Amino acid sequence: MTENLTEAPSLLRELSTEGLREHAAGALTRARQRSTVLTDAVDDGDLVRQHSKLMSPLVWDLAHIGSQEELWLVRDVGGREPLRPDIDDLYDAFQHPRADRPALPLLGPAEAREYVGEVRAKAFEVLEKAPMEGRRLTEAAFAFGMITQHEQQHDETMLATHQLRKGEPVLHAPPAPTRRGGPLPAEVEVPAGAFLMGTSVEPWSLDNERPAHEVWVDGFLIDTTPVTNAEYVRFLEAGGYDQQRWWSEAGWKYRQEHDITAPRFWWRETDGWWRTRFGVREPVPAGQPVMHVSFYEAEAYAAWAGKRLPTEREWEKAARFDPATGQSRRYPWGNEEPTAERANLGQAHLSPAEAGAYPAGASPLGVHQLIGDVWEWTSSDFHGYPGFAAFPYREYSEVFFGPEYKVLRGGSFGTDAAAIRGTFRNWDYPIRRQIFSGFRCARDLPGV
Template sequence: MIAARLEQVRARSLAYTDADDELLVRQHSTLMSPLVWDLAHVGNYEELWVLRELAGVTPLRPEIDELYDAFAHPRRERPRLPLLPPAEARAYIAGVRGRVLDVLDAADLAAPDPMALDGYAFGLVLQHEHQHAETMLATLQLAGRPGLVGDGDLPPGRPGDAGEVLVPAGPFRVGTGACPWAYDNERPAHRVRLPAFWIDRFPVTNGAYLAFMEDGGYADPRWWSPAGWRWRAARKVRAPLFWAPDGGRWWRLRFGRAEPVPPDEPVQHVSWYEADAYARWAGRRLPTEAEWEKACGWDPDLGRARAHPWGDAEPGPGHANLGHRASRPAPVGAYPAGASAYGAEQMIGDVWEWTASWFEPYPGFRSFPYREYSEVFFGHTYRVLRGGSWATHPVAIRTTFRNWDYPSRRQIFAGFRCARSAAPEEV
């Protein structure tokens, strides 16, 4: 199973970098690395954690470690580094992968070593490469060249006002101790008690967001936090990224193709500041990440968390829009079988969802296997996103998974849903 998943993710990485060398070595935005950096980086990361850390293999290319250390060079500097050219990068990652498969064949996945137990080191590099594949898709969207990214079919949505679902007050457990490949920031599981709250059944749609725009939402400082208003004014933002007006309607640019903005899809490519402003305009707020996780994964009848909103079964095509089945979010209402115990839908897949929370450690947090995965990002700098997007692979998402980014970021496939505290008479 692990070997098949390794081959699957590598096929994905190679597909997203199957382009001319000029596109791969060019930086399409200072927010993103050149695609060729991502390609070699996933191999270097795999060499570090499986071949060196787990298996103790002599380093293959120690001279390139510094080039592909994500903390050694900011993204804006990476085009000027002596990076491996595309053909050499492909040969390098293929050589690493061949040795990794040999290590897997001989591995004892029941060994007490925490890097070996349940294949943790392999799960680490699998998730890491899928995360970079999603990053590559964001880079390809910024590149704006038609024909580089394919599309697919999605189920139809369910029209009508979806409204909210009530999540009653009570305790539940945040985080996980059961998922063997969970990251350190998802641990340890701990008990939290929340008051009752309402949360949107679906993510906010393009159509609903357009109503905010048409009501002057971008021009009214009442709806914006002070930092958000400064960000909006400095960048003259007046719509989600990749949107533009033409002929009396709004269009979006999606992987180099211009198309009318579909009103029934979840809005994406919005910053935390925009999500927060919309929620204020709507008389609502963004959910905290604890609220989001309870609404998504808690099963009040069983008194435990589900692995996914619908249960513990692996995601299927009827549950969620994951794994790049199509290069866009599905219309709201497309996945009734993926509803949570409380009735919230499309909480996994489609768009990453901004929450109100800063990225902070859980009580009792311990870094593993290295500080730079989570610990160095804790504090009041990054906002938490939950749920994954259409570009997220099922291996790399679960109800407890925590993503984070600067509140100004818009190139990521991010949207949101709103929440509000329940009044006593509503409970």
């Protein structure tokens, strides 16, 4: 390994056994509070309705959260008797496609709420006694962190379902912050060199983030902030959706077959572009990152702008590498946990913040908003790192490896702090637009 390349230590490893239990209990509680907000915001009819064939009914997500918690925390870690073995198959995401789930004999809203409450009570009993060492699944409370992240990931999925539902607004939050101060440079240079990608020390990291490994990255330029709505409108007004030359073959075919003419939830009025956001009809905010665009749209915009999408390793180097120390940080700003001053996370706001609104969250190289606001498409396919080992089950990551999926990084305003870090990897089909996805561009250094 190149001398002086290191990985930032994890703060979780500094906690005592009781400290780990307290931390895990707090993370689980915060996730459940959010699940409750998302499911209590609508009536039973909306809970059982399928708002889009791309998504499950909200009541399926809720009971699935409980089913996974029962499988891993109550049965596996706790060694307890099953509460509802009869519903294991109903809530196995690999057994039933989302489009088919409304036809299943699912738990109703009241029964689902009762079930997840019973499971949580048992899980907390297990947490009080479970050792925090001696077994990889319980080392540093990993299983509890895994289930916390699973619930928060489904909370973000349920938030995306709320975006797809019809009707009056039912979710509310204060507006996201605006940018203050002078203009930022359009691009930041990331110098050539090696850095440590991934992690081998973060206790709650998931299998596809592991292990830490040295990679070389040629020098490149990356956008200081995600591409904004105003910048994307210029692509629209220049006829970007009508000119095949900007699109890949697969992207152009997708655009034509589905008559894609703008980001999802946008439409044109005589006074400009408008969008629907959680039931609110509003003018598209110029300064916010563009959202609800597919990989193909992001790729086409980048080509039109004379740039490209960053690779996954370029994105992570821009987000984590500190050239002064040679260290790969946990987050762009350092090793401390996210705060409201550093990143737009956890549904604190119901939209991205303006580009440049979080100067406290910038990386050492001066790249902004790499965590939160919008998931960022990269040009990379989803694969395991060298030395990858599936844990604790293949279906979390390994079954998705291959060119069908593109990697997204950084999280969105709907991602909780427990479910994001500088090494976290998300993936989806390149056609997906209902997710809170945006992008930033990169380009090679001139003359290189």
